[in-house]
Amino acid sequence: MRLNIKVATVFIFVGALPVFGGMQRKASVADDPYAPLALYEGKWDSTTTIGEKESLGIENHCTRTGLFFVCEQMLNGKTGSLAVFLPVAKMASGGEEYKITGLSADGSAPGGWNMLTIEGDRWVYSWENTDEGKKVFWRNVNQFSGANKIHFEIQRSDEGVTWKTVKGGDEVRVK
Numbered sequence: 001m002r003l004n005i006k007v008a009t010v011f012i013f014v015g016a017l018p019v020f021g022g023m024q025r026k027a028s029v030a031d032d033p034y035a036p037l038a039l040y041e042g043k044w045d046s047t048t049t050i051g052e053k054e055s056l057g058i059e060n061h062c063t064r065t066g067l068f069f070v071c072e073q074m075l076n077g078k079t080g081s082l083a084v085f086l087p088v089a090k091m092a093s094g095g096e097e098y099k100i101t102g103l104s105a106d107g108s109a110p111g112g113w114n115m116l117t118i119e120g121d122r123w124v125y126s127w128e129n130t131d132e133g134k135k136v137f138w139r140n141v142n143q144f145s146g147a148n149k150i151h152f153e154i155q156r157s158d159e160g161v162t163w164k165t166v167k168g169g170d171e172v173r174v175k
Contacts, residue, residue, distance in 0.1 A: 033087035033096045036118065037069045038062055043175040050153065050168030058171070079105045085116070095119035121145075134158065148173035 044058040062071040069085040082103040089097040098116040114127035125140040137160040144150040153168035 033090075033098070034064050034069050034085075037071070037085055038064065040071055042173060044171050045174050046169060046171045048167060048169040051166055081105060086113075091117070091119065093119055100125065139163070 040060050041062045042060060044060070046056040046058055048054045057076050059074040059077075060071050061074075062069070067086065071083045071085075073080050073083065082105075084101050084103070086099045087096055088099050091097060096118045098118070099113040100116050101110055101113050103110050111127075114125065117124045117126070121144050123142040125142075127138050129136055129138065137157040138154065139157075140152055140154045142150050142152045150171050151168070152171065153165045155163040155165050157163045
């Protein structure tokens, strides 16, 4: 039941993205699906309060490269990963769906494409993997309050319906 460290790093990294979902005066998914992602730039403090306790200093350097949007993340002063985003669908609710993949700084092979769904203040990253020969569903649910704070919960499910929180915490923008 151990969460793959490469996957966890990417999804903890993107945990702070929802902070910007509510900043409509600067970024609107309706106007530009890349705009909320661009606002991820900056420094954050992340503290895990559910599951294994840890505290991370996160610094993000983001840019649109054309069709793709990328964010390089530093964890406690060291480059950790590069997240690559691609908008794929506008939702009937007005939200947006993205594909996302991550590259590790150690040069290991990237995983497949996963999903990010943005609906207002709630952003959900979802992916699947195999644990002891069984498919396991994962999601990182991010809910923000205010412009500079989010609560995240990494959850797992054996069937994609009933979810158990295995890790969670809060991220606060510091710069």
